[in-house]
Amino acid sequence: MATEMEEATGLTFHPMDQFIVKPLFGGGEVHWYTPTNVTLWMAVVALAIIALLVMGTRGRAIVPNRAQSVAELSYGMVHKMIEDIAGKDGLKYFPYIMTLFMFITVSNFAGLLPKAFTVTSHIAVTGVLALAVFVSVTAIGFIKNGAHFLDLFWVRSAPLAIRPVLAVIEVISYFVRPVSHSIRLAGNMIAGHAVIKVFAGFAAIAAVAPVSILAVVGMYAFEILVAFIQAYVFTILTCVYLKDALHPSH
């Protein structure tokens, strides 16, 4: 489809090329251990997070500088989110949720850099993140509550007759969680980045170039918003799932 349009108009649209996983040092094969652009950008993300949270707080100042303020702000935000949603006993899992939040936020923002590779735009990555949450939350639910964890699916506030029906719906929705959890994040990232690429492709035509550039600028601003909101949504849903695991009764 892309090649047909290319031939007809002279325009080049490769909005999905930015998502291709390529080996860093040549060679077409992508083995599980090959250093790829995924490796590079995950390293960038990890180093950025370490720079912010470790280097930024090196001063341990009572009156913080900018980096330390941002580090403390992100700490406070996630900490408060867990406490508000999952309760005090959810704070045990704070480092884990903080890791997820920082990884997703910084990946989303790093992906907005020109020429960058967005690791959170890959369903393999978000799928693992969501599955990790799903598996760990389910495990926590059963370890903390034993069989009472199944109360989550048995809606006691509903009339007895429709409880089995509700239970089926609840079970299905429970297992759909990791799917929606992962596709929401990856889908948002793919769509935004692809749209920017499409708009940028139109800039080849001089007549529409100004509109195209304005559109790219507008989309970019919007994507900055989306980058944070999606990370926030992922984290807040993790907290909600954790709450269900810790306090399964409705």
Added chain:
Amino acid sequence: MISLLQEAAQSVAEHTEAAAAHGADQAGHAAESTGLPQLDIATFPNQIFWLVVTLLALYWVLSNVALPRIAAVISDRQGAITGDLMAAEEFKQKAREAEAAYDQALADARSEAAKIVAANRAEIQKELDAAIAKADAEIAARTAESEKRIAEIRESAVTDAREVAREVTAELVSSFGGNADQAAVDQAVDNRIKGAVQ
């Protein structure tokens, strides 16, 4: 949790590696040119492996270094703020006490001064009274003395006048040729003087 994740990643990696090895030629190149790169299963083991490595590294750094440090900084700040507030409250209390002490000292000084003034006034009054009394006594004494002397002067004046009057009368009587009976003259003069004086 993390070990679970690792296991899952490894098993997925093994499976997909086997699958990829089977049809590496068709799958690898075909997926790159058509369709979403996200659905290219051949790259999954790679992504998952590096994701797990990154997450484990981040988790280790965050839970061992970053988060304890930030928590310590925040609690230090909270401590510093409450400490400062308490110190401020203490200083305020001290200031209030100092003000009260100052007021107390001022009031004491005032009452002391009033006491001294009253004492001085009483002493001066006493001295004044004594001086007045002494002066009064002196005045009285002098007055009495003066009166005595006046009386004496008057007495002597009367006596002198009488002498003079007797002599003059006797002289007058003798010069008129009368027999100047001294006793009678004296009597007459005395009677006259008595009447004049009174």
